[in-house]
Amino acid sequence: MRVPPPACPAGHRWTTSGPGRPSERFVTCGCTIDRHHTLWVCPTCGMHCAEGCHDVALWAGSTVSVGITVERRGRV
Ligand SMILES: [Zn+2]
Numbered sequence: 001m002r003v004p005p006p007a008c009p010a011g012h013r014w015t016t017s018g019p020g021r022p023s024e025r026f027v028t029c030g031c032t033i034d035r036h037h038t039l040w041v042c043p044t045c046g047m048h049c050a051e052g053c054h055d056v057a058l059w060a061g062s063t064v065s066v067g068i069t070v071e072r073r074g075r076v
């Protein structure tokens with residue numbers, strides 16, 4: 001299991017286990033050569049945060065849940 005970053009961009013603290021741990025997913029993105037990021041979903045606000053992403057607008061829509069618009073995306 002990967003270790004999540006310490007907090008979401010809105011300041012919610014994340015833990016490495018238990019209910020404070022963000023759920024881990026992946027997203028396809030055009031901003032890097034390997035074209036994918038680990039995606040952490042904040043358990044408090046639901047923000048989808050991509051690790052090492054430079055431009056959240058480049059996420060492939062087919063790899064993100066419907067309704068996760070740019071406003072609900074973040075970078076960690
Ligand atoms: Zn949050």
Ligand SMILES: [Zn+2]
Pocket residue numbers: 029030031032037050052053054055056058
């Ligand atoms: Zn990216």
